[in-house]
Amino acid sequence: MTETPPSPSRWGLTFPLDGIPLGAQRALVESLPDLGFTDLWSMETAGADAFTPLALASVWAPTLNLGTAIVPVHTRGPALLAMQAAALAEAAPGRFSLGLGSSSPVIVQDWNAVPFEQPFQRSRDVLRFLRAAFTGQPVTEEYDTFAVRRFRLDRVPAHVPPVLLAALRSGMLRLAGREADGVILNWLSPDDVRTARAEFDAAAGPDHGKDVVARIFVCPTEDADYARALGRRLIAAYLTVPAYAEFHRWLGRGDALKPLWENWAAGDRKAAAASVPDAVVDDLIVHGPAGRVRERLHEYVANGVTVPVPALLPVPEQGAQALASAIKAVSPA
Known part of the structure; x- marks a missing residue:
């Protein structure tokens, strides 16, 4: 067994956890910094929305960084998205990152009754709109996928949140590199990180220092x-x-x-x-067992992930002790 390399400066967990009422997760969240976690990243499919759990966590654990991974770019109007992001950035000053993505036809069209059209262009346009809105100046603009007239964000946070873009292939990876503050990766192996980073880094430029966040599915069981x-x-x-x-x-x-x-x-x-x-x-x-899980997570880091975000999958065992063991298994310790 090789020696586990040092942890990166940030290490996340996907939140909220399944199978536990959201209001009952406070003690769990409060315990995470002692286990070495620095971040909580939410998701938005058919469970909790991306913002509400993070609003709670901003109070429960006021040292944790918070991020959305991801908010679909189609399912909210541009102004509402700016307001929600600004509100959370105000509640957690300097600790919130907004992760956006195109999502999927099922989530956007089948579940939210919004046409899933031009996902690349919509992602680019929402990203550009948010850049303008977060200045606090009035925005009147004809984008390719929508138009905004005379919108001005009344509550501009003192710490404007970084905006990251979820990306899979070359086009979106390069857009993230050029225009976003970082990239969010998903459903890939440690070796795949090198492939994705090559595209992202080519567009971001040398020594860009942007975040590379990866949601990593983990089932800590033998x-x-x-x-x-x-x-x-x-x-x-x-x-x-x-x-x-x-x-x-x-x-x-x-x-x-x-x-x-x-x-x-x-x-x-x-x-x-x-x-x-x-x-x-x-x-x-x-x-695998906890040691193997940590080794594998560190492989993602070694290949270029700056913020690993394990997403816990159900394990065969049940109960609070099994959950505590699973969380410890995906911690950086």
């Missing part, structure tokens, strides 16, 4: 069969989304995942999940 079965179901659900499918073709997994996509297209969900090779699961889902 039951490899359990972890792989869970991982196959998640991979089947996520990597059949067109943007993620193209991402993994770009990363070189086209042949390995071809049976998944063919079975999914044929409507055989069970066969689709079963067709995902162990090697792909092991690439994309961190699992």
